[in-house]
Amino acid sequence: MAPTDHDPLLVLRQSISSSQAFIPSASADASAPEVPLSQATHLQFTGLSLSLPIDSPTRFISSDKPVDLRSIYFAWLNRELAIPEYNASATTLNDALAANGSSGKVQNLGFIERLDLITWLEGASEESEYIKPLAGDASAAAAGAAPSSKTGAAALAAQARSGKGTIDPRLASVYDGERRMGDRNTVLRGIKPTDFSHVRKLAIPFIQKKSQSSSAIGSTQSLSINQKGPSRRPDPIILLSPSASSLLRMSNARSFLEDGKFMPPDAGASTASMLHVQRIIPSIDPNRPMRFILVEGSEQFKPEYWNRIVAVFTTGQTWQFKNYKWSNPNELFKHTMGVFVGWRGELAPDNIRGWGHRVMSTSVDRWRGEDDVASRFRDKEVVEYIWKSIEMNMRSKGWRKDAAPTSI
Known part of the structure; x- marks a missing residue:
């Protein structure tokens, strides 16, 4: 079968799932040795005895353009890097490509695009809003x-x-x-x-009744119209505080929000710049869990990402909002809800109290070690309270089973 008959994304995903090697090479020969990515013309899938041109376009779409195989391979190769290191590595590779006289260039993917791609390649997800169907x-x-x-x-x-x-x-x-x-x-x-045309006449009263009920919802539904048509609903985004004093960081956010168990942020080191958690939101989609993307910074945000923000965790330090679309906290929390997590028995910071009802203040019991199981039963209560508030915020902003709001 000719290489053109192979879909690069499916071939790469299959090789990853079966732990088969794939290396960059400077030849279409399946036995060619590995070379630096800046010198590669092909990507060799040794387990499949297959060679694909490194600049082959794929079905992964970013900025309305197909992303080439080189950029997909680069994103997979550097999947563990934080955003600044990833961007620096991409710049270094592009400089090396130019020095070698190549017109190729690594396309820099946004952090949500990277997360979506890696999740799909690993087999953790069967769908992606950025991948066109075959x-x-x-x-x-x-x-x-x-x-x-x-x-x-x-x-x-x-x-x-x-x-x-x-x-x-x-x-x-x-x-x-x-x-x-x-x-x-x-x-x-x-x-x-x-001929079933008579059924239509019987259904007309029911259709008219449903239309009248739908029109009463009015403005709430208008917020959630998906202008792009019947595409997959984008994942909602939760912003965490990057402050070292925050009780909820990338290292412990998943155990807290998914499992309802608080662990100190320094208990498990994490270099991840983003992660996702899953949660059933009954009033929006009771049949399948929604995937929430968690990130500490907004440096790689596209403008439309801000419409997907459903919560901002904060310690009350205003420097956190410096690069946000709404850098003024009073304006920010008009568009989305804020969440503060502190120690039980301690007062929330003055800023948190000053921002009023737009920022919900919660507290967890102090951490006394792994053996202190008795005091951790209230963690789940706090988490359920947070998710209930997030759900109410999402409904008010127009989130639906098949669509996200176009503005918040």
Whole structure:
């Protein structure tokens, strides 16, 4: 099979999941040795005996442009780096590419794009708002809306494998021998066409009643209209305080917000510049958990990211908001809610109290070591209180099951 028949993203993901090596090389020969990325013309997938051009465009879209394989490989290679180190490494590589006379350049991905890409490559997520579906998958979905000219389970198997290569002829013959199951079209139609137009007349009163109820919601719904159409709902963002005095940092935020257990921020070292937690938000999507992106800084924010902010954790130090879209805390907390986490029994800082009801003040019991289990039962109560407030804020801003607000 020619290299053009292989999707670079799927090949890379498959190699990662099966722990097969892939290296940059200066030749299309599958046995070529590894070279620095600045000198590479191809990416060799040794386990697959496959070579793909390093500048091959992929289905990952950033700034309305396909990201090339070099940039995808670079992002995976430097997935553990914090944002400043990642940007510095990209600049160094671009300088080396220019010095070697190459017109190629690493496309610098935003922190949310990087997180989404790495999560998908690792297999932790089956969908990404930045990855276009394969053309075969789109055509298969369209074919499913009409009766297929193929018969039996073989047709379903062929549709399911669209864009993933041809099905084995022997397997196809097995599928053809299976009992054919009807789809919604054959079940409704039977052996001759049936006119269901009378059903529409019966449904009109119910449709009109639903439309009247929907119009009463009015302004709340208008906030959550997704201008880009039926794309996947973006992930909401929570900003943490980068202050060393904050009780909630990247090192302990997941255990606190996901598991309801507070650990001191210095108990586990973390170099991650972003992470995600999952949580069911019943009033928005009761059937599947929402993924929340946690980050301490907004340096790599695109303008539209600010519409996805659902909470800002703060210690009350105003320098935290210096690079925010709204650097004045009184203005910031008109657009989103603030959260302060302090020690139980201690007063919140003057700034927190001065910002009023827009910043909720919570407290946890002091940490007395791993053996002090008895005092940690109240952590879950605090976490549930925080999530309930975040949920109310999201609903008021227009978050829906299939859309995020266009402004907050």
